[in-house]
Amino acid sequence: MQAVEEIVYDELKTEKNLDDKTPRELFFNEHKDLLKDAKEWMKDTSNSCMVVATLVATVAFAAMITVPGGNNSNTGLPILAREKLFVAFSISNALSMVSSAVSLLMFLSIQTSRYTEGDFLDSLPKKLLRGLLSLFIAIATMMVSFGTAIGLSLQTRLNWSYIPITIIACVPVIIFTWLQLPLLLQAIRVESGPGIFQGQRDLKLWSIEKIGCSLLAYDRV
Template sequence: MGNTKFLVELIRQYPDLIWKVNDNNQTIFHITVKHRHEDIYNLLYEIGAMKDLITPLRDGHENNMLHLVGTRAKQKQLEDVSGVALQMQRELLWFKEVKNMIPLSYRERKNEDGLTPHELFTMEHKELVTEGEKWLKGTTNQCMVVAALIATIVYAAAFTVPGGYDQTNDKTTGQRNGIPVFHSKVTFIVFVVADAISLFASCASILIFLSILTSRYAERDFLESLPKKLISGLVTLFLSITTMTVAFGISFFVLYHKGLLWVPILICVFGVLPVLLYVKLQYALFIDVISSTYASRFV
């Protein structure tokens, strides 16, 4: 990173460097694109119309700048991205960005091997697509198990409410009331609402993850479709875990009161721990998906 910043300052001080080419007829921007150095690449936006004289240049193998993007990045350059599927998304975003920079007539130019930039990209990233599919399916299956378990728990909790049901007979009809004993308490209403939200959120999460499993896993799906489904599934799963914990903690406020109020308070404090643990474990993945899918200017 430090070397990159030094090169950026060096180019700004000596603008003529942008016209220098190596033995393979590649400028510093061609090398930058190949090695995914965004800071140096962004200088193309500062030089204005002159970029149209640099981007079409071809090397000794008839590769233009977009061909260089088609080659797969080194694994070390993708290590900071969480998950293989998001690494594929990063590569697609980079290809899309450089494609918009290249003149239209050069986007389908073939190199000496007879490959267009996109054909080269597809060939180079075929293995990454396969690895991304395996990673997504593995992650999705694990999340679906958790979501299904939560749905089962909160569904059962909806019919075994804290305090049970009023079993006395109605004076008018002679039938049992069947009304929850604590139905008039605010805490009981919070329990019911939280339990319902947890059930609906877990069911939604299952359906979203199911849609990921049944996807085509085409190359272009890794750009927006699959990452958006993944973040939606993780968010709904997080919501179901949180509301399940709330329902569990609130249920003790329904049962314990007055002198025993410390019991539900203590339980709620410990109940926050699984939610915080989930956030900590999934934080990097959340940030990578959101920044690439929703915050990137390339999408």
């Protein structure tokens, strides 16, 4: 509807039909069922993603408390703090915790939204995109944290075994990513893509500019 409004004359936007309804009023009245279905879908999607974000945040928090190798009984510092893998573990785990918290807040804001027509136009798609991006980052960094933790635990013996263990543990995450990736790509496409009437809008602007140049040339003559 907005795409059409951008290419029609202003007086047509408020013109009323035989039922005394403007185009906007008629559009909203004819799409009540669509708004209801979209509200239910948005709630179900955000609920599912909130569960995953909560699990990731819980795992990241627990992993930071019980670090691989344990802590020194005298100083309280991690025993493997000087290892390079421990630095990677700490950074990835912190990123996973922060990203999952951001994702959880984004989906929580979707749950508390008013679900009006204007929200579906701008606010809700942006929140959904940010929440999904944060969730994918949280999951990816969680698996990096898991792999480095396995590597730290088995570096003294069987130092090669953490590779197949990490690959096997990544299978559920890969399945989740594969299932939710189309939704993320669709959200990115909607937010960044051109309007459905981009060509007509450009043609209209070109026509106005052409007419203006013609009038200016005629006035000079």
